[in-house]
Amino acid sequence: MPLHENVLPVVERVLDRECLLSSFCSLVLGPGQEAQPIHEDTQLIPLPRPHIPITINAIWALSDFRDDNGATRIIPASHKFDSSPEYGGDYDAVTATMPAGSVMLFDSALWHGGGANTSDTRRFAFSCAYCWGWMRQQENLQLGIPRETAARFPRRLQELCGYSVYKGQFGHINNHDPIELLGRERGKRMVWEATDVRKARMAEQG
Numbered sequence: 001m002p003l004h005e006n007v008l009p010v011v012e013r014v015l016d017r018e019c020l021l022s023s024f025c026s027l028v029l030g031p032g033q034e035a036q037p038i039h040e041d042t043q044l045i046p047l048p049r050p051h052i053p054i055t056i057n058a059i060w061a062l063s064d065f066r067d068d069n070g071a072t073r074i075i076p077a078s079h080k081f082d083s084s085p086e087y088g089g090d091y092d093a094v095t096a097t098m099p100a101g102s103v104m105l106f107d108s109a110l111w112h113g114g115g116a117n118t119s120d121t122r123r124f125a126f127s128c129a130y131c132w133g134w135m136r137q138q139e140n141l142q143l144g145i146p147r148e149t150a151a152r153f154p155r156r157l158q159e160l161c162g163y164s165v166y167k168g169q170f171g172h173i174n175n176h177d178p179i180e181l182l183g184r185e186r187g188k189r190m191v192w193e194a195t196d197v198r199k200a201r202m203a204e205q206g
Ligand SMILES: O=C(O)CCC(=O)C(=O)O
Pocket: 027, 036, 041, 070, 071, 072, 073, 112, 113, 114, 115, 125
C-alpha cells in the first residue's frame, strides 16, 4: 500500500524521491467512539507556521466514511494558518465523506481529527504518512520491522522504510548505504565519494 501508484508519485512530487514512510497504521473507530481532538500530526515539531509540507498523510477508507461513523473532520486551508489548534478546541470542520476504497491525501499540517462514531458498526481505515528523508520518522521502522522481514520487501519499500541515505549524506552507516544490510549490492554512493572526481574516474577505469 505505501507504494501505491496513485499515491506515491504525488508524494514524491510534493516532497522528493528520497522521502520516507513516517508511519503506517490502522485507524479503527468502534461504535460509541467519541470525536478525536482536532490536531496537526506534526504540531509538536517546533517550526514557525506556516511552513513547507513536511509530512503527507494518505488516509485510505476501508469502510465508507460517513458523517455518522466518524469520517475524518478537516478544517479546510488550515495548513496555511500561522498557529496550531488547541487540543479540545471547538472548530468549524467539514467531514471528509468518501466511499470505501478511496484515499484522501493532505499536508499533515492540516487541522483534522477522526469524527464520532454514532453508528453500530466499526469504521476501518489505514493511515500511511510520508516525510522528508532528512526528518526523523514517526515510527522507528528500521528497529520495529525485523530485518529478515524487511529483506523480503521490494527495494522501493526498503528505501521508504529508511534503508536509504538522503542526498548521499544523512543516514549512512560507516560510509555505506544501510540497504546493503538487507543483502542488496552496492547502495547509493556517499556525497564525499560521488564528488571525488579522481576516485570516480578510477572507479570508471576499473
Ligand atoms: O481516524 C481518522 O479519521 C483520523 C485519525 C487521525 O487523525 C490520527 O489518528 O491522527
